[in-house]
Amino acid sequence: MVRAVREAAADDFGRAKRGRGSVSVNWYAFALEYLEARWGQVAAKTRNETNDALCSITRAMLRKTRGRPNDELLRRALRNWAFVMPRPDVRTAPAEVRLALDWVARASRPLDDLLDPAVMRSVLQALRLKQDGTIAAAETQRRKRMTLVNAVRYAIEQGQLRADPLANVSWRITETTKQVDPRVVVNPVQARNLLWAVSYVGGFERARGRRLVGLFAGMYYAGLRPAEVVAVTLPDCDLPAEGWGSVVLHATRPFVGKKWTDSGRTHDLRGLKSRPPGDTRTVPLPPELVSLWRESADTFGTAGDGRLFFNEKGGIVGSTTYDRAWHEARELALPPDLRASPLAARPYDLRHSALSTWLNAGVDPTEVAERAGNSIEVLMTRYAKCLYGRQVLANKRIGALLNEYD
Template identity: 85%
Template sequence: MKPRRGLTAGDGADVRALADELGASLVRAVREAAAEDFGRGRGGRGSIRVSWYAFALEYLEARWGQIAAKTRTETNDALCSISVAMLGRTRGRPDDELLRRALRNWAFVVPRPDPRTAPTEVRLALDWVARASRPLDDLLDPVVIRGVLQALRLKRDGTVAAAETQRRKRMTLVNSVRYAIELGRLRADPLASISWRITETVQQVDPRVVVNPVQARNLLRAVSCIGVYERARGRRLVGLFAGMYYAGLRPTEAVAVTLADCDLPTAGWGSVVLHATRPSVGKKWTDSGRNHDLRGLKGRPPGGTRTVPLPPELVSLWRDGVDTFGTADDGRLFFNEKGGIVGSSTYDRTWHEAREFGLPPNLGASPLAARPYDLRHSALSTWLNAGVDPTEVAERAGNSVEVLMTRYAKCLYGRQALANSRIDALLDEYS
């Protein structure tokens, strides 16, 4: 058996050179594998390497076709808030307004606009966001996820958002996390161990916005005087506003009413069967590329309807409108000069002009009927104060009784005195 030859100095140098070469090859291989895993969003053993921002873009792409236009803009808003909360401390941060504009108008829309058409500051802002965004799996850090939830709780001015807004944004976070888990991008649910409650805010109607019947009629007359008579900008909208006041319609319901849905007798009460809404959400959110989406009723399943009685005064106004202007091609009672859907900006502007000379100066400067939607608030408050059963009011309005009584509690003038008199009467029977 031959004795083993020892290593010479030259052999040691060769071994070290070979080891260095193998080490360099191994480092290159690891880096290439990590790069591939980052592109796929997964690292070895399920570790997450994709950034929140890159994942959010992917999530929106998958979600877009499944949701309505209104939900798209709400999802966009939530993703903007989460993305800002998920930014690290990287130098060169753009100002908050530019970040918000870049994310909302250029990043979180489908299809995404060509970045080459974006202003230079927008391109630079989005490039910075891509670099500064935290990894998706940072959501598993309780401190980080709590920071995100806190961001969803607040409005842009730092005040607490409405409870419903908080719920919508949190649901976007929940859905995106579930999607990440389904794809294997997150190994656990970061929200599962977090105790978090929505900050409830009281959304009661301010009784100062409620108009009485005399004020409502004066305002409707003022609406009819808006604009040049021949173009009839105001006269076309009298019935629209009247539907909000006399029937408690939401603006999006009123603009969608068609003649075929109405029973407008020559005398007495009529009715309208509501089944559609026309929310104004903007061209970038609708599949049709039009400003208005076609949706069902709020809080109702697809195809659901709601029948609303129409008082004689409203029936007369709607009949006069049909006699004067006819209907749109699809039978809508209210339409602009070209036959299109009346936009929210149009009726808002007309309403504000009508208030200027439909109300005395002291009331014009008050919150009284400051928005068209306040006509609906006035309608529901009037019905409740007239003694109509809350269940019936809720059915006509398309609300739950609980929501109705919570929101309009401050508008029930004299109800306490009425209750006291009834209690006194009952006690007197046994005295």
Template identity: 50%
Template sequence: MSTEDETPALRPHGEAKPGYSLDIRLWKVTKVIRKARPYQLRWVVGGKVNSATFATSALAENRSSELRQAMRRGEAFDIASGQPESEVRAAAEAAKVSEEEPPLRWFEFCREYIAGRWRTSAAKTREGIADGLAAVSLAMVKRGDDVPADEELRLAFRWGIIPANAGEDPPADLKAAYDWLTTTDRPVGDVADAAVFEDVLYRLGYKLDGTPAAGDTYRRRRRALNTALEHAVVAGDLSENPLQRVRRKHVGSNDVVDRRVLVNALQARQLLAAVSYVGSWDRCRGRRLVAFYAVLYYAGLRPAEAVGLKRSDCHLPDTGWGTLTLRETRPVSGKQWTDSGERHDRRGLKAREAKSDRPVPIPPVLVTILRVHLDTFGTAKEGRVFGNERGGVVGSSTYWRVWEEAREYALPPERVESPLAGRPYDLRHACITRWLNAGVPIAEVARRVGNSPEVIHRRYHGCIDGHEEAANAKIALALEEEGDMP
């Protein structure tokens, strides 16, 4: 059966100018065997067959309708391109305009894009976008003699795209890199060039030293670039997002918890005791943070949640279990990324509505630790449970340094060099693992720690005691039934 349109469009007879034809035949949309753009539209202009493919049948039918309407208007079609005369004329006018107006360049595009997202984005999101686009920018500048080092170009980019720095002179140590970045950057459209785009993909997945980037880093960079290119398409700076044509790079997940970082109950108590010995006794540098690490280990808080914890969020009865009601986090970002100019941003709970909270029951041992802490040190500014010596926000560098010193006190030398409790965050991992091994349902663990059950299952499945033995027993039983085991 012929696929030619059985209802031909009406075309008045006449003569077409050279290179154009009124002899046009349009076929119905057909589906071909291919994974991408499987819908095909074919038409003939002056004996020359033209075709176009589309991702959906709706897009193909829309294009067919556009061509049919041009035929009904009596338009001649360009034989070389197969396009209606009106489209050829519009394309020529657009090309003329683009010749008169210089194309939008990469750095200016990034600066405008980030400025548009700045007001509605958290500080960590701003920094993440800047980091991803800074990596890509190394592929979007032309190379030559005296090109600054890649690290300098990245730093210059991160400085230059901050809205508050627009119109300001760059720092002296970044001036050469900033000048190179803003004078040799490519037009945005060059991202679709095959050679340039290959380098873009490389920058997404590799660090400056040529080693592969972590899976989370790659995914964050790719996400930042993808949203920026989608914006460029909407704004008319790109005809399509070239990243959509590339199959996502498979990166092994590195977010599965390493069992070697998990401490047992005795090791945890030794570490908490060692924290109190860090620093001089009168300045209390370590003693101020014993309860801080304790809420990570006994309640599964994230460090940013512990930093933002307030006395009014704590129910600490004289006996029995208490409750911490989490409402705010204080993630660390550079001063340049926050609206307040402080290093700590002020955000709601991760992956929750801005004003939602998360109650976490806490055992009597943690209730006692917190009561002793508050009796000894009181509250910091804004009623926060934890503060530095001046009552300010506990900085990440502070609780990292104290933890590193405490590990040297609490662990034998061979364990200090091991991954065991290498980060304060590993106390949260130990808490979650302990709850799972105690038989607490995954859904309840997820609710208490602010994750989805899927994340808990994926990250901690290999840490649950008895799973390997149970799997071995099932395999042994199968082998025994098949006669392969005595």
């Protein structure tokens, strides 16, 4: 009988077989069920985040029983074998992983234990911490807590929890900063110097940096997200010999890792952010950017699928590749005091610089939001601190009013 119970607990990584009148399912079995229901509904990046959160919650929901594996093995077993889809065959796992997951299935608390405020607080506390025990960033805490909230809602919907265990627990997460730091924004001269420096990264023949000049220029001059610019294809571009051009965006190539994508590739093929599938966005391209993109196409050609920017083997440019090139370019282009500052510390800061420049140039926020693919509310919230021009204009108006009473 004991052997049969253990085999049932370990089956399919511990997913319990429940029927009417059976005892409450344990957290681990429920988490596996929830992941299976959730997996096909979310993007690859969200799958990764869900996996990470479920690992943290599961470890917090384990009883203190004999035979507990070490923390590193527990996390590896849960992250690489339990909370992924399609779920790997446990029989192919290393022996230590099989034993670890068998122990988790037996040591997991019942799902109903979440209704105990003390247990729920211990779970919420676990979501505050990184692997090394230090406090995680507020945004990381928020994402993990959202996974817990969604899992609880699913459990209530399925009749596996009779109440919301979070309702009576007072727990606060530090507010995240939504506004862009003005110190990261480059001016046009600094942007051109940085793009020039990118062309000097790596040897001339290999052209490691020269291949990426147009990619970074797309972030600055057109305000494109990195995942958008790496997916740009030449047929979607209008690059006239003179004047402004345009690009029709319809796809993104975010880097997420093979484990989380349906295709098994490191870059997922997805539609535009916060838009319905199949939607497009047309972005005007200033003459300087048109010239750089024409030069890139003439020098390096295009990838097999028409992508304008690609690595030496024709593949998608990875985030680690352009991050490394960008940091090398900063070393070449910026003086020591600016290198140590947050100025354009990340490639994404080029997009921040673009949107800030447009707003300060007096471009209507509705037009800026349309080009950037943001809502006006998000745009004005994030870039409020970067509106130098509007602050100067406001100061002049206030000063003029005060002078009337001198």
